[in-house]
Amino acid sequence: xxxxxxxxxxxxxxxxxxxxxxxxxxxxxxxxxxxxxxxxxxxxxxxxxxxxxxxxxxxxxxxxxxxxxxxxxxxxx
Amino acid sequence: xxxxxxxxxxxxxxxxxxxxxxxxxxxxxxxxxxxxxxxxxxxxxxxxxxxxxxxxxxxxxxxxxxxxxxxxxxxxx
Numbered sequence: 001x002x003x004x005x006x007x008x009x010x011x012x013x014x015x016x017x018x019x020x021x022x023x024x025x026x027x028x029x030x031x032x033x034x035x036x037x038x039x040x041x042x043x044x045x046x047x048x049x050x051x052x053x054x055x056x057x058x059x060x061x062x063x064x065x066x067x068x069x070x071x072x073x074x075x076x077x
Numbered sequence: 078x079x080x081x082x083x084x085x086x087x088x089x090x091x092x093x094x095x096x097x098x099x100x101x102x103x104x105x106x107x108x109x110x111x112x113x114x115x116x117x118x119x120x121x122x123x124x125x126x127x128x129x130x131x132x133x134x135x136x137x138x139x140x141x142x143x144x145x146x147x148x149x150x151x152x153x154x
Contacts, residue, residue, distance in 0.1 A: 006118050021119065021143070028141055032134065035122035041083050042098070045112035057109065064105055066098070 001046055001054035004077040007067045008039035042066055078123055078131035081154040084144045085116035119143055 009015050015037045022036040044061070048054035058076050067074040086092050092114045099113040121138070125131035135153050144151040 008118070008120075018119075024142055025138055028138075030123075030134065030138055032124040033121060034124060037120045039118045039120070041085070041116045041118040042095075043085075043114045043116070044110060046107075047109040047111060057107065061102055061105075061107055065101055 001048045001051060003044045003046065003054050003058040005042040005044065005058055005062060005066060005074055006039060006077065007042065007062070007072050007074045008037060009071055010073050013071050078125045078128060080121045080123065080131050080135040082119040082121065082135055082139060082143060082151055083116060083154065084119065084139070084149050084151045085114060086148055087150050090148050 018037040021038060022033055025033050025036070044058060046054055046057060048057060055076055062074045062076070095114040098115060099110055102110050102113070121135060123131055123134060125134060132153055139151045139153070
């Protein structure tokens with residue numbers, strides 16, 4: 001079973017990396033960029049009997065290791 | 078227009094961060110993890126008249142800045 005986890009900084013937390021990338025894109029002429037945020041994508045291949053169980057386990061992984069609940073939010077796809 | 082870019086290491090390139098995370102998960106008892114890879118997600122909000130044009134510009138951003146074509150591959154969603 002393949003699960004995709006997206007980990008992003010919470011809205012309101014300054015995304016320094018995103019700001020730097022946005023600035024670099026502006027410098028290259030991509031002036032249409034209004035906003036840009038950088039996060040992590042974690043693709044997990046795991047053994048689970050059902051998709052719902054794979055998702056539940058991925059959620060537990062996020063809570064215990066993959067995401068920092070103070071600064072980050074995550075979604076599982 | 079909102080575009081999501083996923084940047085991952087090419088298959089065959091050693092993902093050191095992914096290996097470290099996998100190992101940490103194993104140590105926490107998530108022994109069902111068979112494979113894990115870590116990449117970047119870049120969410121871009123940009124002005125473009127159509128979704129196709131937004132995508133084309135995002136593709137150009139990837140080629141010029143966001144992805145390293147030697148080590149990485151990208152997908153746009």
